[in-house]
Amino acid sequence: xxxxVASAPNANKALWEKGDFTRIAASMRESGEELVGTLGxxxxxxxxxxxxxxxxxxxxxxxxxxxxxxxxxxANLVAAGNARAREEGLxxxxxxxxxxxxxxxxxxxxFDLVISIFGAMxxxxxxxxxxEMVRVTSAxxxxxxxxxxxxxxxxxxxxxxxxxxxxxxxxxxxxxxxxWGMEDNVRARFAAAGVAPAEIGVEKASYRFRLSAPPxxxxxxxxHYYGPTMNAYEAATNAxxxxxxxxxxxxxxxxxxxxxxxxxxIAASYLKVTVTKGRS
Ligand SMILES: C[S@@+](CC[C@H](N)C(=O)[O-])C[C@H]1O[C@@H](n2cnc3c(N)ncnc32)[C@H](O)[C@@H]1O
Numbered sequence: 001x002x003x004x005v006a007s008a009p010n011a012n013k014a015l016w017e018k019g020d021f022t023r024i025a026a027s028m029r030e031s032g033e034e035l036v037g038t039l040g041x042x043x044x045x046x047x048x049x050x051x052x053x054x055x056x057x058x059x060x061x062x063x064x065x066x067x068x069x070x071x072x073x074x075a076n077l078v079a080a081g082n083a084r085a086r087e088e089g090l091x092x093x094x095x096x097x098x099x100x101x102x103x104x105x106x107x108x109x110x111f112d113l114v115i116s117i118f119g120a121m122x123x124x125x126x127x128x129x130x131x132e133m134v135r136v137t138s139a140x141x142x143x144x145x146x147x148x149x150x151x152x153x154x155x156x157x158x159x160x161x162x163x164x165x166x167x168x169x170x171x172x173x174x175x176x177x178x179x180w181g182m183e184d185n186v187r188a189r190f191a192a193a194g195v196a197p198a199e200i201g202v203e204k205a206s207y208r209f210r211l212s213a214p215p216x217x218x219x220x221x222x223x224h225y226y227g228p229t230m231n232a233y234e235a236a237t238n239a240x241x242x243x244x245x246x247x248x249x250x251x252x253x254x255x256x257x258x259x260x261x262x263x264x265x266i267a268a269s270y271l272k273v274t275v276t277k278g279r280s
Pocket of ligand 1: 012055074077117119120
C-alpha cells in the first residue's frame with residue numbers, strides 16, 4: 001500500500017467547531033465567576049481548565065492571579081479564548097488545542113487545580129478522561145468538574161435529552177456525556193484512576209443562564225450556535241419535525257425562565273464533583 005493514511009474525522013471536535021459556543025457562554029459569565037470565587041484561587045496557583053471554551057471559568061481564574069492553561073478541542077474556541085486573554089491583558093492565561101481524553105505533552109503532577117465545567121464530560125472515553133485529569137494534577141491538588149445530570153428536569157439536561165430524541169442514534173460504542181452526571185459513574189471512573197473513595201465529593205449545584213432578552217432569543221442562540229441543538233434541528237427539519245422540536249424546546253425555555261418581562265434568567269442543576277489527589 002502506498003500513500004499516507006488519512007486520519008479519521010473527529011466527530012467530537014466537529015460537533016463543537018460546528019457552532020460557536022461563545023454565543024451561549026455570554027449568558028453564563030456570572031455563574032462562571034461565582035464558581036471560580038469559591039475555589040480558593042491564589043496568585044501563582046497552576047491551573048488547567050479542560051474543555052474551557054472561550055474562558056468562562058479560565059478568565060476569572062486568571063484575574064484571581066492563577067497561571068491558567070485552557071485546553072479545548074475546538075480551534076475556534078481556543079482562538080476566542082486567546083483573544084479574550086489579550087483584550088484583558090492577562091499574560092498568565094493561555095489557551096491551546098487538546099483532547100481531555102489524551103493530554104499527552106502535558107507533564108504529570110503539573111497543576112494545583114484542574115477545572116472542567118461542562119467540558120471534559122463531552123470527551124470520549126470517560127475512564128481515560130479521569131485518568132488524564134488525575135495524572136496532570138499535583139499530589140494534594142484538586143479536580144473540580146461540573147456535569148449535567150441525566151433525567152434532571154432543568155434546562156441543559158432537558159435540552160440534551162430533547163435534542164438526542166430528534167437526532168439519529170450514535171454508534172453503539174458511544175458513551176453518553178451525561179453519564180458523568182451520575183455519582184456511581186464518577187466514583188467508578190476516578191477509582192479506576194487510583195483515587196480513594198473518601199477523596200471524591202459530589203453535590204448538586206446550580207448554574208444560571210442570564211440574558212437581557214426573552215427566553216426565545218436564548219433558544220435561538222442554541223438553535224444556531226450549540227452543536228447538539230444544531231444537529232437536532234437539522235435532523236428534525238429533514239424528518240419534517242422542525243415545528244415539533246421547536247415547540248418542545250420553547251416550552252422548556254419559557255417554563256424554566258424566572259426572569260421578568262423580556263428577560264431570561266434560567267437556573268440549571270448540575271453535579272459538582274470535587275476530587276483531591278492523595279499525596280502517597
Ligand atoms: C458546554 S461547552 C463548555 C465550555 C466552558 N467550560 C464553559 O463553561 O463555558 C463544552 C466545551 O467542551 C469542549 N470539548 C468537547 N469535547 C472535548 C474534548 N474531547 N477535549 C477538550 N474539550 C472538549 C467543547 O469544545 C466546548 O468548548
